[in-house]
Amino acid sequence: MSIEKNLKLKTAEIEKISHLEYFNIAISVDCVIFCYKDKELQVLVIKSDLEEFSGLYSLLGDLVRPDEDLDSAPYRVLKQRTGMDDVYLEQVHTFGSINRHVSGRVITTAYYSLIDIKHHKLNLDQNELHWHPVKDIRKLAFDHKIILDTCLQRLREQVMEFPIAFNLLPEKFSLRELQELYEAILGIELDRRNFRKKIALKGWLEDLDEMEADVPHRPGKLYSLKPAHRKKKVSKRSKLSVAGSLL
Secondary structure (H helix, E strand, O other): OHHHHHHOOOOOOHEEEEEEEEHEEEEEEEEEEEEOOEEEEEEEEEEEEOOOOOOOOOOOEEEEEOOOOOHHHHHHHHHHHHOOOOOOOEEEEOOOOOOOOOOOOEEEEEEEEEOOOHOOOOOOOOOOOOOEEEHHHHOOOHHHHHHHHHHHHHEEEEOOOOOHHHHHOOOOOOOHHHHHHHHHHHOOOOOOOHHHHHHHOOOOEEEEEEEEOOOOOOOOOEEEEEEHOOOOOOOOOEEEEHHHHHH
């Protein structure tokens, strides 16, 4: 007797009816948008419009539409809320705690983005949408503080293995500015000589043979990210302990 004759097949409709509660779970996306402003790592937050979270801010997010691919949703959210449509964006983690959403069971996938705000025009008119220093955030709506911390940890794990931090800088920068950026991301002070040695070994930088102008300190040499690294997308998950490697 064949295996097919022993197997009792059912239709997709019967599968849905018999597991109806499983097909009533919502999917959402949340966007953690980082920038470097006033020598601080900052994140884009918006005032929650839910009464249960009155007075609290949240990350940018929305439910995934029935006719929408998962990876298309965060780009839609950014376009609708900020006007941005050309950003570095990476999927980080999925969060599925049972009671994470007050309206019902919602599983969310978090994405993070790194942008240079000097070259991105943002529409900041919705619900007190604004940049907020990451180090000053203590509480957010939903489980968004956990999502923020998870994305921050991913960023910290990647910044020395991949040239992603340069998305936060203008095209030309000094080594002083670069170190200040890394210190803002990692939340620690770095030894100047050790940091420059490690960056030099990466081979990421191109010496522009130019000097800083109109600065209150001794002008430093200007650098840019080498063209070979400018269009690279980060897809690998690093397990490197970045803070430890820089001490």
